[in-house]
Amino acid sequence: MRPYPEEITKILARLKANPRGMSVTDLSRDLAINRNTASRYLDMLLISGEVEMRTYGKAKVFYPSQRVPLSAMINFSSDGVAILDRTLTIVQANDRILEIVRAGRDDVIGKPIGESRLSAFDHPLIRARIEDALGGDDVVEEVRFLRTGGELYFRMKILPTAFNDGSPGITIILEDITSQKLAEEALRTEEAKFRALVEDINDIIWNVGDDWTFSYVSPKSFDLLGYAPDEMVGRSLLDFVPAPEQERVAERLAGLLDRPFSLLHIPLLHRSGKSLVFEASGTPDFDEIGDFGGYRMVSRDVTERHQAERRVRGWKSFLHCIVQNIPDMVFVREIAGGKYVFFNRAAEAFVGGAPESLAGKEESAIFGPDLVPLISCGEAEMLQRQSPVECPAMPVVFQNGETHHLQTKKIPIAGEGGEMKYVLTIVRDITDHVRADALLADQRDLAEALGSASDLREALSICLDAAMQAAGVDAAAVYAVREEGRLERVAAFGLSAEAAARAERIDGEEAAVLIGGRTAAFPGDEDLRGTVTFTIVHGGMPVAVLVAGSRLTGLIPAAGVQALETIAAQAANVAGRILAQETVRIERDRAERYLDVAGVMIAGIRTDGTIERMNRTGCLALGYAETDLVGKNWFKTLVPTRLRPRLEANFRRLMEGASPPPGEEKGSLLARDGGEIGVLWRNTIVRDNDGRITGLVTSGLISGPPAEDVY
Known part of the structure; x- marks a missing residue:
């Protein structure tokens, strides 16, 4: 170098x-x-x-320049990295590649690749790839290394590299893909195991077309039916059904359409002539364009299930006990005759009759006209869909005068042949859920109302209205916290005129007690009992106090206290927003006043050239009101015609970021009376948080006679 x-x-x-x-x-x-x-x-x-x-x-x-040594950077890589110069001498090697070849740094650095522990890369095939990289090509290949303890697989990248003196070199990167290769091998092993599982399990796996013709049969068919798979493929499922049952099974299969099914009983004949019953489950198979193409089915021999059926009868007794004692009302009706055959205890109490007087009767003989819509709801839809239907809740007035909300669910029950035989009706009392939803809706409405409050007084009044409705108290008041801990009442409900007059303002120890939430008496009205106080805090400081009390009970119910706590929390949230908005408004008004009293002309111009703001000094100098200028085009309204094309072009370049704004320049503006005034301009580009140009702020001193504008 x-x-x-x-x-x-x-x-x-x-x-x-x-x-x-x-x-x-x-x-x-x-x-x-x-x-x-x-x-x-x-x-x-x-x-x-x-x-x-x-x-x-x-x-x-x-x-x-703040530089980091290359040797330190490559050691952060989990891949093996070696850097060679044009003579294939090793210049750098990171710890990972030294670990791969099990060598020390002195064994490789400064040595030709063929004489180092990296000599495996001096293979003729790899040498040719290295020459390609020296010629400027990127090379990516998979390589395998054999060493004591097993095989290693790598994705090798050979990249052209340039050194500081401009001389060429290469970088060899070894990405360890041993785990990936092992995972692929494991996947192939698992696929083989799955294939063996399909062939060895006790169930038969079938693939049938839309005409129920077998396209695949697992080898287990020979053990269970006596037929080899190739003897069944191409034949219809109905060919193996006993003749007396073929019509019924065909109708049952036709009714499935393209829906999934499970536990479908299908009678089949063994090659020996023995009648068997198979229980099948199927998943519909669709082709690439979504057309139904048949089913993938799993079936098993359930002929000898009589032992299991005895266990099922014992479970039936157990389940009957459960159904009898659940709080939901359960009714079972025959589809064919329309007569009710079962009522659990909750259903009997609901209709007011004994089991022996209700069983065998039709709907009209059991339920009054006001209950028929509830009981029959969703039945027609269930019969059509042959699947459960859940109806919306309906209000029902009980004999004690209370209104309850009941929800009905209809469930079809099939007989032994698979046809629909019974309708199971379950009626659930969801009154508690409805009331909870109503309370939640009230809280949501309060949040929406608070969101539209323009000031703290309005927000606190809204909270007081909600407290009277949600908590069920007899009287409530809300106080705003003023300077030195003084309380000023914003609104109150349920107070006598005398009590209201006595507690408009509270200060001193009484105010401190209220703010601390320790009061036991309602301010100004000692007749109110069970008083509770909630302090509304924002930023660690109290901003308001909510007080509620009851005349009839010694304590406000727990539900009422919880509702008041929620209202106070919502009030604290909205208080923070309102106080923040007030701070922003004050700061904005102060900034507006600063602009208006400034002794220079200040204007804001959007990227499209429209005027966004003109301060008072600029309006007076030009003879316009600000409302006359805002939204108008700066160049068409205020720039002399002779200068307009050039200045508009300069402005567009500024907004595109193609050129920086000039320093202090002299220019001319058109006044409202048509005259021109000279201005000494200084321009500033305005950008948003992402650095995008959003406009231009220009300020200028009126400098006398007009001059040529430059942007």
Whole structure:
């Protein structure tokens, strides 16, 4: 590498001694060299990456470059990395590649690749790829290394590399893909196991077309039916069904359409003539365009399930006990005769009859006209779909006068042949859920109302209305916290006129007690009992106090206290928003006043050239009101015609970021009376948080006679 001139060494030394940066002028003066010479050497250092440059206005400031050694960077990589020069001598190697070849750094660094522990890469095939990389091509290949303890697989990348002196080299990167290769091998092993599982399990796996013709049969068919798979493929499922059952099975299969099914009983004949019953489950198979193409089915022999059926009868007794004691009302009705055959205890209590007096009766003989819509809801849809249907809740008035919300669910029950035989009706009392939803809706409505509140007083009044409705208290009041802990009542409900007059303002110890939430008596009205107080806090400081009390009970119910706590929490949230908005409004008004009293003309211009803001000084100088200018085009309204094309073009370049704004310039503007006034302008580009240009702020001093504008 060519040595640096003496001046470059001195420049680097001066920059290191001045880490805050130096300009070209500073360096040329410091080193007593020509400014052009200093600039040329700095450009050389900038290109080589040994210095960095930042621009401040028109000045260029240079800093020492912050570099990280290449050897440290490549050691952060989990891949093996080796860097070779044009003679294939190893220049750098990270720890990972040294670990792969089980060598020390001294065994490889500075040695030709063929004489080092990386000699495996000196294979003729790899050598050819290295030559391609030296010629500028990227090379990616998979390689396998054999070493004691097993095989290693790598994805090798050979990349062309350039050194600081411009000489070519290569970088070899080894990505360890051993785990991936092992996973692929494991996947192939698992696929083989799955294939063996399909062939060895006790169930038969079938693939049938839309006409129920077998396209695949697993080998287990020979053990269970006596037929080899090739004896069944191409034949219809119905060919193996006993003749007396074929019509019924065909109708049942036709009713499935393209829906999935499970536990479908299909009678089949063994090759020996023995009748068997198979239980099948199927998943519909669709082709690429979504047309139904048949089923994938799994079936098993359930002929000898009589032992299991005895266990099922025991479970039926157990389940009957459960159904009898659940709180939901359960009714079972025959589809054919329309008669009810089962009521659980909750259903009997609901209709008011004994089991012996209800069983065998039709709907009209059991339920009154007001209950028929509830009981029959969804039944027609269920019969059509042959699947469960859940109806919306309906209000029903009980004999004690209370209104309950009941929800009905209809479930079809099939008989032994698979046909629908019973309708199971379950009626659930969801009154508690409905009331909880109503309470949640009230809280949501409160949040929406608070969101529209324009000030703290309005927000606190809204909270008081909600407290009276949700908590069920007899009286409530809300106080705003003022200076020095003084309380000022914002609103109150349920107080007598005398009590209301006595507690409009509270200060001193009584105010401190209320703010601390420790009061036991309602302010101004000692007849109220069970008083509770909630302090509304924002930013760690109390902003308001909510007080509620009851005349009828000694304590407000727990549900009421919980509702008041929620209201206080919502009030605290909205108080933060309102106070923040108030702070922003005050700051905005202060900024507006600053603009209006400024002694210079200030205007804001959007990227499309329309006027967004003009301060009072500018309006007075031009003879316009601000409302006359806002939204108008700056150039068409205020720029003289002779200057307009050039200045509009300059403005577009500014908004596109193609050129920086000029410094202080003289220009001309058209006043409302048609005259021109001279202005000394200073322009500033406005950007958003993402750095995009959103407009221009221009300020100017009225300087007398008109001048040519420049942007």
